[in-house]
Amino acid sequence: MRIEDMLAATRTGLWRWDNDTGLSTLDATAARLLGLPPEPTTLREDDLRIRFHPIDYAELHNISALVATEGTIAQVLMRVVAEDGSVVRYVRIRMAPADQSVEPEPDLRGLVLYGLIAEASRPVREHPELSPEEAEAAPLEPPEPAGETPTVRSPGAQTPISEDLRRSRETFLMEAGMALAAAQTTTEVLRVAGELSMPGFSPSDLAVFGVRGDRLVPIGAYGPHSGAERLFQDIPMDSEYPAAVVARTGRAVYLSSPDEYRRRFAAAWSFIETYGNRAWAYLPLMVGGRSIGSWLVAFREPVAFTPDERYVLTTVARMLAQSLSRVYVQESKRELADSLQRTMRTGRRPTVPGMRLAGRYMPVGGGLQVGGDWYDVIALPSGRTALVIGDVQGHDVRAAGIMTQLRIALRAYASEGHRPDAVLSRTSRFLSELLEDDGAYLSEEETKDVEDDHRFATCLYVEVDPATGTLDIARAGHPDPVVRLTDGTVLTPSVAPGPPLGVDADTDYPVTRLVLERGQTLLLCTDGLVEAGGLDYETGWERLLRALASYSESSLEALADALIRTMHGPPKRHMTGTGVGRRPGVHEDDIALLLLGRDGATAPPRWRAPSRRVVIPVGQDEPARIADARHQLRELLYDWAVEDQVEGAVLLLSELLTNALVHTDGDATVVAELTGEHGSRRLRVEVADRSDELPHRRNPGELASRGRGLLLMEMVAHAWGVEPRGEGKSIWFEIHEGAESPVDA
Numbered sequence: 001m002r003i004e005d006m007l008a009a010t011r012t013g014l015w016r017w018d019n020d021t022g023l024s025t026l027d028a029t030a031a032r033l034l035g036l037p038p039e040p041t042t043l044r045e046d047d048l049r050i051r052f053h054p055i056d057y058a059e060l061h062n063i064s065a066l067v068a069t070e071g072t073i074a075q076v077l078m079r080v081v082a083e084d085g086s087v088v089r090y091v092r093i094r095m096a097p098a099d100q101s102v103e104p105e106p107d108l109r110g111l112v113l114y115g116l117i118a119e120a121s122r123p124v125r126e127h128p129e130l131s132p133e134e135a136e137a138a139p140l141e142p143p144e145p146a147g148e149t150p151t152v153r154s155p156g157a158q159t160p161i162s163e164d165l166r167r168s169r170e171t172f173l174m175e176a177g178m179a180l181a182a183a184q185t186t187t188e189v190l191r192v193a194g195e196l197s198m199p200g201f202s203p204s205d206l207a208v209f210g211v212r213g214d215r216l217v218p219i220g221a222y223g224p225h226s227g228a229e230r231l232f233q234d235i236p237m238d239s240e241y242p243a244a245v246v247a248r249t250g251r252a253v254y255l256s257s258p259d260e261y262r263r264r265f266a267a268a269w270s271f272i273e274t275y276g277n278r279a280w281a282y283l284p285l286m287v288g289g290r291s292i293g294s295w296l297v298a299f300r301e302p303v304a305f306t307p308d309e310r311y312v313l314t315t316v317a318r319m320l321a322q323s324l325s326r327v328y329v330q331e332s333k334r335e336l337a338d339s340l341q342r343t344m345r346t347g348r349r350p351t352v353p354g355m356r357l358a359g360r361y362m363p364v365g366g367g368l369q370v371g372g373d374w375y376d377v378i379a380l381p382s383g384r385t386a387l388v389i390g391d392v393q394g395h396d397v398r399a400a401g402i403m404t405q406l407r408i409a410l411r412a413y414a415s416e417g418h419r420p421d422a423v424l425s426r427t428s429r430f431l432s433e434l435l436e437d438d439g440a441y442l443s444e445e446e447t448k449d450v451e452d453d454h455r456f457a458t459c460l461y462v463e464v465d466p467a468t469g470t471l472d473i474a475r476a477g478h479p480d481p482v483v484r485l486t487d488g489t490v491l492t493p494s495v496a497p498g499p500p501l502g503v504d505a506d507t508d509y510p511v512t513r514l515v516l517e518r519g520q521t522l523l524l525c526t527d528g529l530v531e532a533g534g535l536d537y538e539t540g541w542e543r544l545l546r547a548l549a550s551y552s553e554s555s556l557e558a559l560a561d562a563l564i565r566t567m568h569g570p571p572k573r574h575m576t577g578t579g580v581g582r583r584p585g586v587h588e589d590d591i592a593l594l595l596l597g598r599d600g601a602t603a604p605p606r607w608r609a610p611s612r613r614v615v616i617p618v619g620q621d622e623p624a625r626i627a628d629a630r631h632q633l634r635e636l637l638y639d640w641a642v643e644d645q646v647e648g649a650v651l652l653l654s655e656l657l658t659n660a661l662v663h664t665d666g667d668a669t670v671v672a673e674l675t676g677e678h679g680s681r682r683l684r685v686e687v688a689d690r691s692d693e694l695p696h697r698r699n700p701g702e703l704a705s706r707g708r709g710l711l712l713m714e715m716v717a718h719a720w721g722v723e724p725r726g727e728g729k730s731i732w733f734e735i736h737e738g739a740e741s742p743v744d745a
Helices: 003-009 028-033 045-049 054-070 132-137 163-182 186-194 226-232 242-249 258-264 266-275 307-343 397-415 420-437 444-452 537-550 556-568 625-636 643-663 709-716
Strands: 012-018 023-026 041-043 073-081 087-097 112-120 151-153 205-212 215-222 253-255 279-287 290-299 355-362 373-379 385-392 457-465 470-476 482-484 511-515 521-525 591-598 612-618 668-675 682-689 719-724 729-736
Touching: 003 012, 003 028, 012 028, 012 087, 023 028, 023 045, 028 112, 041 045, 054 073, 054 307, 073 112, 163 186, 163 307, 186 205, 186 215, 186 307, 205 242, 205 307, 215 242, 215 290, 242 253, 242 279, 242 290, 253 258, 258 266, 279 307, 290 307, 355 373, 355 556, 373 397, 373 591, 385 397, 385 521, 385 591, 397 420, 397 457, 420 457, 420 470, 457 521, 482 537, 521 556, 537 556, 556 591, 612 625, 612 643, 625 643, 625 668, 643 668, 643 682, 643 709, 643 729, 709 729
Parallel strands: 073 151
Antiparallel strands: 012 023, 012 112, 023 041, 073 087, 087 112, 205 215, 205 290, 253 279, 279 290, 355 591, 373 385, 385 457, 457 470, 470 511, 482 521, 511 612, 521 591, 612 668, 668 682, 682 729, 719 729
């Protein structure tokens, strides 16, 4: 005889419930018992719900959830109702997981239950004082099942749970889930768990235990006896202490009375009885089918641990386990990031003899807090110092790994004494070869992934001569440096660009020379500072220049903090030379910046910087620097009162500088000084070269394209002249703010 025939003979039906689809499949007998035609059928959840009494169906849902979380078999006595709500018959349902296992599941995803459904007689109630209507509304009590298989039974003696209490528990679970999801650290998760106030029953003590190898260790406790977990330090996982049993088996343990605790766990009772609790729940903390610990919830008053209460506890335990697992991963990543970032930076505060220096590194964004930004300060064999700032494409472990190797290689090339252009050329070649070697020992698929993820890096390399303030700069696709003058004026000198590192292995990088005067400050930064807060590059750059010009802090450390605060908000943590920083929030790029200040406080009076002064070296092979010199002069005169005088000064500078490059064989140096009070200032511009040949007046024809330099000087400048130098000469002119043009005078 087939099993189906045996079940039909005993009027027992088969029931299959799929949690993912919400469908229940019934055989003919089960369909008949639920008031449907006696044939196999499949019901949606809504169609199934209307077949049962509302209280019974709510209990069925909670008990089914416990089957997954506690590894139990569900047994429920339920009322089948007609369309008008009257009770048609009583049925007893017994369900188990589809794989015939009672091992606990981490959640309800993929849960499938098989069950038996059979008609039952009307139960005899122990409350004759209830009216028939009250009796119909009261919960049912099935008989005690035989056997030792753990079983969840629908309670009968308890007071029915009101809809208000049920709704309050649903609200509690939603709020608890939101609070646990918002917690960012283990401490915060434990604090949220300790502050939970469960509707209908309030625990007095809570403790969380974590699995550490073959030991169970307490990681947090709340309540008047929060020190109790110290009695169980390093509990062996194979011990019979309830927390260890739960963590080992993955099944919850409910102890509703001291007598039950003493009977089931006599060895642990001697530690527990002194704390005065009357009921205990030990719940497993499961993540992905793996036990990570256990959760103890103790009560001062007796608790029956009804299915509804157990459902609340197991749901909170699942959320608590997920939150602990999540923050553990996050904290591990942060610890890895902190360790990795510390190894990528020098362990001492970098210094430049005769100058002041401040640096910041601030990784931001979510995920693993490591990226490709870095800066470095390198002492060179020549006695000079190299400042390096760079950014490897990406914000992940691979970017950080490439950055580490790149930084080491660049430091090695610089320490060999190479010039800035050679350092960047060799580093670019190193990065190109490094990326090619990444796929040498990988599978074909992994090699394709590496090829599709080609990385490059931007870099700014500055060789500083502390004695003269000379800056030799090579740039590989990086943002330009910024110079802040003594009165707060901000200049953005154009540095000849080269391609990012790793793009072209055989490229050359031109070197641009600048001079940092005493009292001036040089800013180097990555694009993360410019684009902080979601700004586009141009808007962020303008905001950065305004911020740099507006602050008057003499301390570079204070200025660095002010720039980060303006561009990114208050720094939660930041690195001063060796530390790292993190700010939760929207995804953004890392921030790295370097500030270099040339101190003018101890300089002799003749070397003191004027109110504004800029020095622009222009090489014989750098005619494009003429445009940069015009740009810097315009920035120097940004608040000049007469616009026509600004245009005249730019015209004269262009004429003198062009003549110096065309008619001599050497380099030229431009020095522009602005002195005096606003409205009556004096601009003096000097162009020096190494030629002894003095300029002389010419009489160009009407169509001549050359020979008008001195004529323009006489028409535009209020004063001009030529001064022989020890080697070469200097041609200068002066323009007085607001004064009449020499032509009109």
